[in-house]
Amino acid sequence: MELNTAAARDASRQPSARDLEVLSRQLGRPVRDVVEIPARCVCGNPLVAATAPRLANGTPFPTTYYLTHPVITSAVSRLEAAGVMTEMNEQLAGNIELANAYRSAHEAYLAARAAIGERSGIGAVPEIDGISAGGMPTRVKCLHVLVGHSLAAGPGVNPLGDQAISAISEWWTTDRCYCEGAWDTTGEAPARDLSRHGPQGLPDIVGRPAPVRKTSGTAEAGK
Numbered sequence: 001m002e003l004n005t006a007a008a009r010d011a012s013r014q015p016s017a018r019d020l021e022v023l024s025r026q027l028g029r030p031v032r033d034v035v036e037i038p039a040r041c042v043c044g045n046p047l048v049a050a051t052a053p054r055l056a057n058g059t060p061f062p063t064t065y066y067l068t069h070p071v072i073t074s075a076v077s078r079l080e081a082a083g084v085m086t087e088m089n090e091q092l093a094g095n096i097e098l099a100n101a102y103r104s105a106h107e108a109y110l111a112a113r114a115a116i117g118e119r120s121g122i123g124a125v126p127e128i129d130g131i132s133a134g135g136m137p138t139r140v141k142c143l144h145v146l147v148g149h150s151l152a153a154g155p156g157v158n159p160l161g162d163q164a165i166s167a168i169s170e171w172w173t174t175d176r177c178y179c180e181g182a183w184d185t186t187g188e189a190p191a192r193d194l195s196r197h198g199p200q201g202l203p204d205i206v207g208r209p210a211p212v213r214k215t216s217g218t219a220e221a222g223k
């Protein structure tokens, strides 16, 4: 896939029917209100889905970037389980430069969400003005959100998302495909929405366990 021109990037952002099927298989449920694919695996499969800032049912939806790739999701869950968010909150409290950069990441998130709202024809969503996600601008509450943002924005925008991506390099890196065996590719794609929104959209279930992979060994095999 040629990604070096603005037109090619625009084409790559558009979710195809196949992208939507892959997303539903990655998540084990149908996806709704996905308007863009902001980050892809080197093989082309989605890594992150962008949800419209206002859902089709009218609900304002602040959490734009949703990490969908099970290998990355599990790796980030391992970081959370290991207490990395506590360390990051301590870093934020003690490092004014980092705190400022994190606040800038929050502003970048809001600007990117506004741009997605414009491109998807949804326009402004005043109910969520100034509200980003993942604990930004002053706390770290969900690493999946920060990693999703970093993957969508590229390095240098979200310092703590970038840090988390470095910290999972044992399990996942941007330059390699980890898709083989990472989700069930047999049978029908999930067509009934059983769980609505996942942990990144609902703060009360943020602490759910990492998804269990259907086959084992793929991520570890690359070590």
Ligand SMILES: [Zn+2]
Pocket (backbone or CB within 6 Å): 041, 042, 043, 044, 045, 176, 177, 178, 179, 180
């Ligand atoms: Zn891949």
